[in-house]
Amino acid sequence: MTKLSCKSPLVHLNLGPNGHINLCCENRWTIRTHIDEIDDLEEFFNSSVMDYHREEITYKGNIKNLDSCKNCYWNTMKGDETFRSRLEKYHTFPNEANDKKAREYGINVPIRYLEYTLSNICNQKCAMCSSFFSNKWQDLDKELGREVHPLQKLGDDAISKIEKVLYGLDYLEIKGGEPFADIRNFRILKKLAEVNNKCEIKIVSNMHHITPEAMDILKKFPNIKLFASVDGTNKIYDWIRGGNFKKTVDTMEKYYNETGNKVQIGTTISLYNFFNLLDIQNYFEDKEYINNIVFENWCRSTKDGMPDIVGKDIYDKQIKIYKKKLKNFVPKEYENKDTFNFKSNFDKLNIDRGFDITDHVPELKEWYNRKWKT
Numbered sequence: 619m620t621k622l623s624c625k626s627p628l629v630h631l632n633l634g635p636n637g638h639i640n641l642c643c644e645n646r647w648t649i650r651t652h653i654d655e656i657d658d659l660e661e662f663f664n665s666s667v668m669d670y671h672r673e674e675i676t677y678k679g680n681i682k683n684l685d686s687c688k689n690c691y692w693n694t695m696k697g698d699e700t701f702r703s704r705l706e707k708y709h710t711f712p713n714e715a716n717d718k719k720a721r722e723y724g725i726n727v728p729i730r731y732l733e734y735t736l737s738n739i740c741n742q743k744c745a746m747c748s749s750f751f752s753n754k755w756q757d758l759d760k761e762l763g764r765e766v767h768p769l770q771k772l773g774d775d776a777i778s779k780i781e782k783v784l785y786g787l788d789y790l791e792i793k794g795g796e797p798f799a800d801i802r803n804f805r806i807l808k809k810l811a812e813v814n815n816k817c818e819i820k821i822v823s824n825m826h827h828i829t830p831e832a833m834d835i836l837k838k839f840p841n842i843k844l845f846a847s848v849d850g851t852n853k854i855y856d857w858i859r860g861g862n863f864k865k866t867v868d869t870m871e872k873y874y875n876e877t878g879n880k881v882q883i884g885t886t887i888s889l890y891n892f893f894n895l896l897d898i899q900n901y902f903e904d905k906e907y908i909n910n911i912v913f914e915n916w917c918r919s920t921k922d923g924m925p926d927i928v929g930k931d932i933y934d935k936q937i938k939i940y941k942k943k944l945k946n947f948v949p950k951e952y953e954n955k956d957t958f959n960f961k962s963n964f965d966k967l968n969i970d971r972g973f974d975i976t977d978h979v980p981e982l983k984e985w986y987n988r989k990w991k992t
């Protein structure tokens with residue numbers, strides 16, 4: 619049996635918009651503890667609950683057999699990117715050896731990598747999302763008969779608990795919702811600037827709008843990485859994200875001009891942009907304010923736009939093109955999961971956006987007509 623381990627429980631905690639404490643972004647339902655149920659995040663990180671996961675996941679390398687991690691195992695076996703692989707590839711923990719020793723002596727160690735989402739407050743309504751991550755989706759979720767998640771946000775007490783662990787972090791990752799749409803993130807960043815401004819900050823944002831106040835706070839950190847979620851250009855961007863491409867481009871440029879920091883673009887690959895990834899690379903690759911464009915995040919939901927629905931032949935043909943032409947592309951094997959007909963989502967989104975995306979993507983129109991037009 620292939621053993622595979624993961625260091626996430628040694629260093630990391632994730633907080634979802636509903637206040638649940640998770641092992642990582644791919645492992646949301648294992649620890650059924652809410653931040654309001656605990657007194658202190660660091661104590662929780664050093665508790666027997668986390669010791670159990672460290673034992674199984676890190677030391678015994680048992681991820682294949684754990685319900686919570688087995689997807690990660692199989693995705694790793696297929697060569698796909700996972701939080702586990704990103705942790706290995708892009709992160710170093712200078713205190714790793716000291717922390718190990720401290721644990722052996724029963725001494726509490728700080729959280730080294732915290733990822734949190736304060737709320738589902740968002741200013742966009744991406745086609746692959748839901749009201750769980752964007753409160754702007756509530757009406758559409760209702761119309762589609764899907765679960766409608768209320769506006770959910772961590773309370774003041776929870777924010778104080780986050781502030782208490784900032785001192786020991788090597789990495790702080792802020793997600794949303796949209797981080798710049800929830801101003802309480804700036805309270806945390808101000809505190810971080812006071813206690814640990816060397817911490818590397820990652821912010822995953824749609825970069826639709828950054829206020830002058832937020833821009834000033836961002837300037838306080840020498841080590842900050844902004845990841846902009848950009849899933850198309852021009853009308854395709856506007857349709858997929860329910861936003862405005864020009865406004866996003868202007869914000870990225872402004873951020874670069876004011877802070878000197880470049881932006882990394884990350885694209886979620888879905889049915890809706892499956893034929894247009896090269897447009898993104900072509901548009902941004904020579905822009906001074908961009909340092910990298912990465913195509914590694916796949917929409918894997920059969921209900922929300924998994925591109926595999928185009929069928930194996932079309933899928934493989936497109937992947938072949940991208941393998942040749944995209945610079946930072948992590949392909950995904952075709953998965954035969956075309957079981958859910960999300961035509962109604964697609965049609966409702968066309969109505970919501972006020973135009974039909976297939977008018978801008980001939981390949982999508984041809985496929986749509988063949989598959990869904992009666």
Ligand code: SF4
Pocket residue numbers: 623624625626627641642643644645675681686687690691700701702
């Ligand atoms: S193995 Fe994967 S799912 Fe499990 S904790 Fe590590 S990154 Fe998360």
